[in-house]
Amino acid sequence: MNLFDILGPIMVGPSSSHTAGAVRIGNVGMKLLGDVPKKASIYLHGSFADTGKGHGTDLAIIAGLLGMEPDDMRIPHSMEIAKEKGLEFSFFEKQIREAHPNTAYLQLEHANGKRLDLQACSLGGGRILINEIDGLRANFHGDKPTLIVRNEDKPGHVAFVTTTLANAGINVATLVLNRSKRGADAVIVIETDMDIPTDVINRMEKGSGIHKVTYLNLQK
DSSP states (O other): OOHHHHHOOSOSSSOIIIIIHHHHHHHHHHHHHTSOOSEEEEEEEEHHHHHHHHHTHHHHHHHHHTTOOTTOTTGGGHHHHHHHTTOEEEEEEOOOTTOOSEEEEEEEEOTTSOEEEEEEEEEETTEEEEEEETTEEEEEOSSSOEEEEEEESOTTHHHHHHHHHHHTTOOEEEEEEEESSTTSEEEEEEEESSOOOHHHHHHHHTSTTEEEEEEEOTTO
């Protein structure tokens, strides 16, 4: 534990878990989608559902979807800003089995038709954990540059991704593999020690059996 974990982030709102963490969940959703969504269905679980209204969790998630950070003074007005920008949003309560009490499930849709389903939880101190992306387990914090690769569950794809990174001089910090079932869709989640250049990501996207490559760097 460090000082940041104890004091929490610089933020607008009463709670690092219910407010700052919620902003970051929304912000990660926006960045994984690639832009501010046109439509958002937001499901709140556990404490997020029970006390989120009083802590501004709803305002915080919308703020994050608009690209705001936890210290943005516009957070209390995020819903009005969202309506001005044409973001349609709805909130629901949802019981998610074995989920952390501070969990949100986001269904996002971009104007171009691109969709993203995201489940994430707020751990306190403004820290979050992304649990699932499009129904596949991910489990990463977003503290480091993170690459999410959706691919066919066939031999050679992990080697292709890691070799592409190695050839570019990118060091892998962590690597997690998950799949829906054998031979179906799989996901490779890689955290790296440095930024991944766009041309490296483009090379991966052209690989055989690679469905989708998403890159998240919250430090940019």
